[in-house]
Amino acid sequence: MVGAGLLSAPAVAEITKSHAQGFIVRHEVVVEADPKQAWLALISPDKWWRKEHTWSGDSANLSIRPSAGGCFCERIPEVDEPGRFTLEGSVEHMRVVQAYPEAALRMIGGLGPLQSEPVTGVLTVALSTADTGTRIVWEYNVAGYMRYEVPVIAKSVDGVIGLQAAALADLLGPVAGLNAAPARQPMPETLPDPAPVSEGTAIKVEDAFGDLAGD
Secondary structure (H helix, E strand, C coil), X not given: CCCHHHCCCCCEEEEEEEECCEEEEEXXXXXXXXXXXXXXXXXXXXXXXXXXXXXXXXXXXXXXCCCCCCEXXXXXXXXEECCEEECXXXXXXXXXXXXXXXXXXXXXXXXXXXXXXXXXXXXXXXXXXECCEEEEEXXXXXXXXXXXXXXXXXXXXXXXXXXXXXXXXXHHCECCCCCCCCCCCCCCCCXXXXXXXXXXXXXXXXXXXXXXXXX
16 A cells, blocks of 8 residues: 555646535546556455555455446455454445446445435546546535535545545556645544434544644
8 A cells, every 4th residue: 555645646636626515526547557557456455445545454455346236335354363253254245337448437325425425426436538647536515414514524425535546547657747745644443324413514524534634
C-alpha cells in the first residue's frame, strides 16, 4: 500500500452538486496504463484501496466480483488466539450493477458511515482512452434521508473518494503534470455507526471520518 504522502491527487476533484438530501462528488485522474491494465487494477481493490477505510484494517480482505449482482465485499477474518475466538464475518460495501470491461464499473451502496443511513449511493468509475494513457473518472451520487449535515458529510466523502482515486492512480502510474500532490489528511482508525439522535439534531461527521471533516 502506498503511503499517504506519496499519493497523487486527481486532476479534477469537486463536489459537483449538493442539495437538502444528497450530493455528488467527482474525481478524475489520468494514468499511464492502458484501459485493460486500468480495468484489471480497478477490480482488484486489495491492491490499492486504503486500509484505513476498511472494517478489518487490511486491504487484502477486499474483493470485487465484476458482474451484475457481484459484490464489492470485505472478509472479516476469524480470530483464534489464547483467550479469544471469533467466527469469520463479512461486509458488503457495494453491489455491482454494471461491469463493462475497460469502460465502466457501476456499483450501488453506502460507503463507510453511510451504510447505516437509508440513502442510496451510486458509484460510477468510467475509463476512457487518453492521449497519454487512460482517463479514470469517479462519480459518487448520494441521495436520501441521512442524519448528517449534507455539506459536512459531502466534504468528507469527497476527501475519502479522492484518496481511493489517488491510490489507484499511483498503482497505475499517474501522468506527470496532470495530477497535483494532495494535502495529507489524518486517517481515522474506525468508522463507527452514528449514534441515535432526536429529530433535527445533526450528527457530527468527525465521529465517522475524523479530521477529514476539518477545514
